[in-house]
Amino acid sequence: MQANLKIQRYDPEVGEEPRYDSHQLDLPEYATVLDALLQIRDDVDGSLAMRASCRSAICGSCSMRINGEARLACKTLIANIVQVEGAEVTIEPMGNMPVVKDLVVDMSMFWDKVQKIQPGLLPKTPEPEREFIVSNDSMLDLATALNCIMCGACVSDCTVLEVDKEFIGPAALAKAYRFSNDPRDNATDLRLDLYSQENYIWSCTRCFQCVQVCPKDVAPMEKIMSLRKQTIEAGHTNNPGTRHTQAFADSIRKTGRLDEIRLTVKAFGITNITAMIQLIPIGWRAFRHKKMPHLLPKSISSIKNVRRIMDKLGNE
Amino acid sequence: MRYAFWPGCVSKGGTPELYPTATSVAEKVGMELVELDQATCTGAGALGEHDPKLVDVLNARTFALAEREGLDTLLTICSTCQGVMAAVNYRLREQPEYLAEINETLREEGLEYKGTLTVTHMMWALVEEVGIDHLKTMVFRPLRGVKIAPFYGCYILRPRYVLGMNEHPNRENYLEKLIEAVGAEPVDYEGKSKCCGFPILTINNDTAVTMVGNHSSEAKENGAHVMVTPCPLCHLNLDGYQPNASSKRGNNINLPVLHLPQMIGAALGFNETELHLKRHIISTDSFVEMSGIQRA
Ligand code: SF4
Numbered sequence: 001m002q003a004n005l006k007i008q009r010y011d012p013e014v015g016e017e018p019r020y021d022s023h024q025l026d027l028p029e030y031a032t033v034l035d036a037l038l039q040i041r042d043d044v045d046g047s048l049a050m051r052a053s054c055r056s057a058i059c060g061s062c063s064m065r066i067n068g069e070a071r072l073a074c075k076t077l078i079a080n081i082v083q084v085e086g087a088e089v090t091i092e093p094m095g096n097m098p099v100v101k102d103l104v105v106d107m108s109m110f111w112d113k114v115q116k117i118q119p120g121l122l123p124k125t126p127e128p129e130r131e132f133i134v135s136n137d138s139m140l141d142l143a144t145a146l147n148c149i150m151c152g153a154c155v156s157d158c159t160v161l162e163v164d165k166e167f168i169g170p171a172a173l174a175k176a177y178r179f180s181n182d183p184r185d186n187a188t189d190l191r192l193d194l195y196s197q198e199n200y201i202w203s204c205t206r207c208f209q210c211v212q213v214c215p216k217d218v219a220p221m222e223k224i225m226s227l228r229k230q231t232i233e234a235g236h237t238n239n240p241g242t243r244h245t246q247a248f249a250d251s252i253r254k255t256g257r258l259d260e261i262r263l264t265v266k267a268f269g270i271t272n273i274t275a276m277i278q279l280i281p282i283g284w285r286a287f288r289h290k291k292m293p294h295l296l297p298k299s300i301s302s303i304k305n306v307r308r309i310m311d312k313l314g315n316e
Numbered sequence: 317m318r319y320a321f322w323p324g325c326v327s328k329g330g331t332p333e334l335y336p337t338a339t340s341v342a343e344k345v346g347m348e349l350v351e352l353d354q355a356t357c358t359g360a361g362a363l364g365e366h367d368p369k370l371v372d373v374l375n376a377r378t379f380a381l382a383e384r385e386g387l388d389t390l391l392t393i394c395s396t397c398q399g400v401m402a403a404v405n406y407r408l409r410e411q412p413e414y415l416a417e418i419n420e421t422l423r424e425e426g427l428e429y430k431g432t433l434t435v436t437h438m439m440w441a442l443v444e445e446v447g448i449d450h451l452k453t454m455v456f457r458p459l460r461g462v463k464i465a466p467f468y469g470c471y472i473l474r475p476r477y478v479l480g481m482n483e484h485p486n487r488e489n490y491l492e493k494l495i496e497a498v499g500a501e502p503v504d505y506e507g508k509s510k511c512c513g514f515p516i517l518t519i520n521n522d523t524a525v526t527m528v529g530n531h532s533s534e535a536k537e538n539g540a541h542v543m544v545t546p547c548p549l550c551h552l553n554l555d556g557y558q559p560n561a562s563s564k565r566g567n568n569i570n571l572p573v574l575h576l577p578q579m580i581g582a583a584l585g586f587n588e589t590e591l592h593l594k595r596h597i598i599s600t601d602s603f604v605e606m607s608g609i610q611r612a
């Protein structure tokens with residue numbers, strides 16, 4: 001199989017702009033991107049910097065952007081890529097983290113963020129006399145989050161981290177879910193309080209990027225959604241995120257549809273004077289361009305059924 | 317082809333230019349739309365943050381309404397509706413027991429979702445059912461010389477398994493195909509498959525507006541005259557908040573943003589009024605001029 005690997009090379013110490021090296025390779029059908037890179041490093045250019053260890057998708061060292069998407073080099077078959085995306089394969093370091101050299105990034109930011117969510121059990125004291133027995137079901141629920149190998153792929157491609165470095169990010173929040181839902185942990189409420197603060201769960205835009213790129217099906221975004229539900233249920237509701245999702249339910253209960261004006265006002269919070277003032281020119285702009293939604297939207301005629309469903313499910 | 321039609325709330329609300337243009341385009345290309353007037357908001361990803369089950373029930377209800385019309389395909393014109401509905405449909409069809417539980421809630425209204433429906437977006441239907449070649453024969457006014465930046469939005473790209481990408485891997489390139497079909501030139505840029513920021517507009521305004529600025533500027537720097545999107549929520553942000561992004565960046569980005577049906581309609585010969593181009597925040601005059609669209 002023929003493939004052309006275009007590899008981004010960069011050494012900040014030399015100070016030149018990043019460049020791309022091309023390597024035309026003849027590879028066996030079973031070759032992974034990692035096999036190809038090792039072949040290049042061993043036979044062609046020993047100066048290529050990269051990280052890898054287990055070669056079997058366990059250690060999480062070999063994440064990099066392959067054709068623009070963060071993947072594990074050792075888990076990615078070149079044949080699959082070439083078949084769908086063509087014979088030229090672009091290899092770049094992960095995003096959202098500074099490049100140390102070539103394909104190696106500095107992951108300190110990744111670890112710092114994981115540290116912030118209290119990544120360790122905070123059990124009841126005093127220590128139990130014997131081991132703590134947990135139910136199978138509760139661990140099954142944690143299994144997907146426990147699968148995380150800290151490879152950084154989700155953080156590399158998170159669309160929010162790209163513009164908001166303060167966001168705690170998908171990997172740390174998947175970890176947060178893992179601890180706050182562990183039956184051996186005794187600090188759930190403290191945790192949920194922390195996670196509902198600014199820069200934690202409510203900063204995610206629900207873009208699915210982390211779900212898509214995670215090589216271990218951790219689905220960080222789904223964990224973030226569960227945490228949102230849990231924080232609301234635990235009463236940590238004084239935040240714009242809760243107001244936003246609650247405003248959706250209110251609007252559907254009222255008309256069956258989205259009442260955008262009331263939704264916006266409720267989501268910002270009517271008592272949030274600064275936001276209300278900022279909304280005025282935006283509303284005026286919409287009005288001038290004849291795109292102001294109805295002030296008094298009509299309900300669908302079967303609205304009773306919708307309300308009954310919501311009552312039945314206990315949505316208030 | 318007959319479709320059950322869910323236009324989404326925003327196509328008649330925040331982006332009122334979308335609904336009339338989309339329905340006219342549908343008629344012109346031979347899609348017969350049966351609008352589900354008793355359907356509800358899909359929850360747009362936000363409702364599920366506190367009540368995921370309600371999302372499943374409300375959308376199952378919409379699917380049941382479509383089945384009741386004797387139709388097997390539901391057409392959307394909003395990436396977000398598409399993504400939410402496709403995910404619900406996937407969950408319900410994969411888990412018959414869960415579907416039965418959801419149907420319990422619908423029974424009182426005399427509804428039942430049998431799990432027969434396919435949910436498709438107008439963008440997909442244009443490529444897969446109308447067909448690029450057929451569409452090309454209908455082009456009356458090729459948009460020659462217009463450079464168009466595609467903007468997909470998240471919900472129509474991810475997660476792949478929910479959106480049928482395994483069976484239709486090219487769905488990730490349909491906007492480019494359609495841009496070419498109408499005689500225009502697609503502009504490539506990294507932002508095209510990123511998030512527009514709209515879901516957190518009220519939660520973290522700064523992030524949302526920065527995203528608008530990044531994507532529209534990048535598209536413009538890569539030579540785009542206009543941007544096109546299949547998602548009215550992306551449109552609300554990319555068009556509606558572009559002035560905010562411009563002042564934040566300190567330069568006037570000024571990139572008109574079209575809804576997909578407006579781009580198709582322009583090529584099919586619709587005039588400015590029929591395309592409702594005056595209802596945009598960023599003026600579309602340059603696009604009207606460049607494509608030779610008749611002014612009203
Ligand atoms: S879904 Fe949220 S956490 Fe995941 S990549 Fe997108 S913004 Fe980041």
Ligand code: SF4
Nearest residue numbers: 148149151152154214
């Ligand atoms: S959640 Fe997935 S992508 Fe993110 S660090 Fe863990 S294994 Fe890697």
Ligand code: FES
Nearest residue numbers: 053055060062074
């Ligand atoms: S080398 Fe260990 S995960 Fe790839």
